[in-house]
Amino acid sequence: MARVKNHLQFGIMQKLYQGSGCISVLPQILKKEGWKRVMLIADPGLYQAGVIKPVEDLLESAENVEYILFKNIRPNPEAVTIETEALPAAHEFKADVLLAVGGGSTIDTAKGVSIVGDTDAHVMDFSGWPPSKPIPHKTYPIIAVPTTAGTGSEVCRNAVICDRDGFKLVLMHDSILPAYALMDPDFLAGLPFPIAAATAMDAFTHALESYTNMNANDFTEMFSLRALELIGEAIRPFVANPAVDKWADMMSRGCTYAGFSLGIASIGQDHVITHPMSEEPFHMPHGDACGMVLPAVVEWNGLGCREKYRRAYNAITKKNISEGDFDVQMLVDWVAELNRDLHIAGDKSFEDWGYNDGEVLQLMLRHPIFNNKDATPNAACSYPRVTRMKDFEYLIRLTNEYSKRER
Template sequence: MWRYYMPTKVFFGLDSVKQNWEIFSSLGKNALIVTGKRSSKENGSLDDLKATLQKANVNFVVFDDVEENPSFRTVRKIVEIYVDGNYDFVIGLGGGSPLDTAKAVAVLLKNKKLKVEDLYDPSKYTDALPICAIPTTAGTGSEVTQYSVLTDDNGFKRGFSSDVAFPKVAFIDPKYTLMMNEGLTRSTGLDALCHAVEGYLSRRATPISDVIALQAIELIAQYLPKVLQNPNDFEAREKMCLASCLAGVVIAQTSTTLAHALGYPLSTFKDIRHGDATAAFLDVVVDQARNEVPEKVEKIESILGKMDEFLKNVGLNVSVEISDEELEIWVQKAISAKHVQWTRGNFDAKLVRELYERVRKY
């Protein structure tokens, strides 16, 4: 048995925010905007959003201090500041970090007795404020998922999942991604690739998710190299935004697999961008799946070629200092992660240790 569930209404294209101002009116009269410190100001998305909300007669306040890899601390801070406000909906504007933060805040502002730790027990809540997602990167797909990944008080990434965290509406405008630098373009593009490939190989894959995953992989294979060569190629930016959205739809059905769990500590403790950190292990996730679903691996390779070669060709290079103590903690975290159950192959402690050794700088 399998299911497909995707409740998010998506508006895709140039000026999609400004052209659909009436959607904001339908969500309420008072909005909380959650965004980062700089990018939404630099790429014009915040100005577009403010003008659109004004046209829609929606009052708003802006919290613009979400960090990369958003923390429990930041979520608590936002809730503390705005808990007494009478907000009708929450808007996440930016990359995956503001979007994931907005989801957490939307749950907690609706359920004011809950703490951030309670997000990880979905039985404690059944509703959230409506969420509007406006991504300004092409990779996370958070605009069409029920997931939010936060960094806990011990520095480890933890994801929660609830159907109430699906955005009600998402606006995807490729022009907001034109200002992304090469490193961010690569990392977010590889994040989308990981979502598509991991979802395609997941033990939770479905006939529908497979079709969507292959389309995303094909788009990334064609357009990620192009956009890295020419950052102003609008068509390539547009296709990468589409691939990111499609890959988000995939993992909303399948979850992610162990590549994500392996990459988490590289992001939180070593400042490696999430997409790079995850992609550093993607080739082995593909290789391990070969014994169980060889036809799927062959299909991926018919599109991308060998995964390790594709990653090398787009410039992925991850190397970090890892202490012996960190290594052992990370290995144990990875092999006990919930992602393991959906990952094909045999990822025991020995293999996971070898994978971390592979990116270890000596």
């Protein structure tokens, strides 16, 4: 029998609820699954603001359910915090399930707890573990309730966690895909402008990069394009007022659809470059970094995916630009204008955040995410244009130039 060279990977291995008020199904889920001991992992700012109160009310009303609260969530989840604080709490409580309510950092913290499970292993022991290879111990199931329309972590099997040296690394495994995800746009209503802008830009970048990734297939492209349609229309009015039901719902769906694609097709060079941008000397929010890098990456990739960029541009603008009339610079300009409108990175240039073409550039290039100097870094990603170390150096320099033009 001839070897099959290409095959589609698609499907959704979880139960999803999306729409206003869908958080109300939580007690039904717990009863159906027999989960009686819940570890609530919650964003501390949201807890202080009272956003978590409706979730606690549902837990308290649920029959035979007990819960504990863990809210020491770092903006970039740390393996050491998970291992020394969150895991011991889960073990002592004998949790049946993790309920993560918050943004990507909260859900990724839950994923770090989940993958270690009932063992005394270290989180980073599972870095590089094949995504479909069984984990030889019990892991914790997760119910994810996102409070931003950004990371898509609730519907993908990836987690970004800092190792003990402070480097952001990616865990990827089927076992940390949340068993349930409740995407309730009502939780988005109180997002401050900078957070709404940064997380929405992250979702937009996921949609665009997963669409142009060489691993994309019919399933992922369908969701990527629909995400681009929804986000392209909703992103500006949503950031201006996340309490408007229409825009919140569109962004919630757009983020989810981009997350489907991200989990299968993966991302692009933008997300590689943004890893060191969350560390010294920048400490830039991830979504802001995505927006800052994106114009340079689109310009670079244009040689390899011009037609896909045309379709993406038509999806986000609702235009019908023909192949002969489209120029990649049109998409570059659209992204640059979006950065200005959303005040991405606080309207500051890369240099304002601490970048220079000397020692800081070299510090970025030493990040473990650039893991092979002789080949395309992060080889699990298939970029539309081959991008080696010298090319990433060029892209970082170009990002700096774009960031100055946009201010």
